[in-house]
Amino acid sequence: MSLEKKDLAIGVDLGGTKLLVALISVDGKVIIELECKTSIHDADHISFTLINAITQLIDHVDRSRLRGIGVASAGVIDSKGKKIVYANNLGLENYPIGALLKGHFQLPVRVCNDANSAAIAEWIWGAGIGKRNLIYITVSTGIGAGIISDGKLINGIHDSAGEFGHITIVHKGERCGCGNRGCLEQYASGTALERLANQRLKSSTSLLHDLKTGTTVTNKEIALAAEKGDPFSISLLHEVGEYLGAGVTSLIHLFNTEAIVFGGGIMNMSEFILPTVEEYVRENSITQMSKGVVISKTVLGRRAGIMGASGLFFLHDESEPRMNV
Numbered sequence: 512m513s514l515e516k517k518d519l520a521i522g523v524d525l526g527g528t529k530l531l532v533a534l535i536s537v538d539g540k541v542i543i544e545l546e547c548k549t550s551i552h553d554a555d556h557i558s559f560t561l562i563n564a565i566t567q568l569i570d571h572v573d574r575s576r577l578r579g580i581g582v583a584s585a586g587v588i589d590s591k592g593k594k595i596v597y598a599n600n601l602g603l604e605n606y607p608i609g610a611l612l613k614g615h616f617q618l619p620v621r622v623c624n625d626a627n628s629a630a631i632a633e634w635i636w637g638a639g640i641g642k643r644n645l646i647y648i649t650v651s652t653g654i655g656a657g658i659i660s661d662g663k664l665i666n667g668i669h670d671s672a673g674e675f676g677h678i679t680i681v682h683k684g685e686r687c688g689c690g691n692r693g694c695l696e697q698y699a700s701g702t703a704l705e706r707l708a709n710q711r712l713k714s715s716t717s718l719l720h721d722l723k724t725g726t727t728v729t730n731k732e733i734a735l736a737a738e739k740g741d742p743f744s745i746s747l748l749h750e751v752g753e754y755l756g757a758g759v760t761s762l763i764h765l766f767n768t769e770a771i772v773f774g775g776g777i778m779n780m781s782e783f784i785l786p787t788v789e790e791y792v793r794e795n796s797i798t799q800m801s802k803g804v805v806i807s808k809t810v811l812g813r814r815a816g817i818m819g820a821s822g823l824f825f826l827h828d829e830s831e832p833r834m835n836v
């Protein structure tokens with residue numbers, strides 16, 4: 512069977528608490544999807560769960576239609592060596608996922624990090640259809656980005672390009688876990704939002720005093736308070752939007768991109784964040800460069816990771832989105 516007739520790929524999204532596995536077609540349809548719990552710091556259990564879930568999918572399909580298995584994972588990935596070099600939230604180090612899956616299923620395997628896979632998914636099937644320049648930004652516990660520039664995914668020499676959360680946004684600012692100071696992640700991530708809310712809440716009037724169920728407030732409670740019109744929570748989200756806007760302005764100036772797509776857990780509050788991002792960019796960027804740049808929320812949502820993982824097999828000659836096979 513020619514490659515043209517191989518119209519399916521398996522996508523794997525390996526996260527800290529769960530594993531998503533799906534059978535996906537070249538036109539972006541999720542045919543079957545499975546979700547399993549993962550135990551961190553237990554590579555054997557992760558391997559067992561992974562093989563078991565993929566076996567269930569393969570049993571449903573004519574194997575000759577499969578192009579391969581694409582894996583998206585959090586952490587530092589070696590896409591050429593097909594290894595997870597280091598993934599803190601999975602407790603994995605030098606995990607040879609490519610060799611494991613290829614050895615077991617005798618299918619080609621490709622591996623990339625989760626922000627890159629989401630960027631690929633949005634590029635092929637989501638907010639970036641038909642574009643050659645797109646940057647996907649995920650804002651959750653941390654902040655990361657997948658950058659597609661002139662029709663190519665930018666990986667960098669160590670597969671680490673797109674560490675958008677660790678660009679310096681405040682000179683000599685808060686110390687970050689990466690060793691730098693003033694990283695964007697310290698001001699605009701989910702972790703930062705909770706920290707800022709808890710630091711300021713004691714001396715402020717806010718609905719959060721009533722909504723709070725534990726000793727500290729959570730992002731879920733901040734979202735709820737903002738929806739109820741709480742000025743304290745809304746102002747915090749605007750502040751997050753301003754920091755993200757400053758970061759996005761730099762991205763536009765660096766890459767002259769066409770589209771910025773936001774995803775990640777914090778984007779369930781996008782109505783309070785994205786208008787501020789857009790306003791900041793409009794007021795502070797070089798007009799000629801930001802003109803026509805579309806800033807939007809993910810179209811594919813929680814499925815962007817698995818879809819982009821399978822999308823590693825639907826990219827034409829590794830660089831162009833392949834839409835009509």
Ligand SMILES: [Zn+2]
Pocket residue numbers: 676677678687688689690691694696
């Ligand atoms: Zn940092």
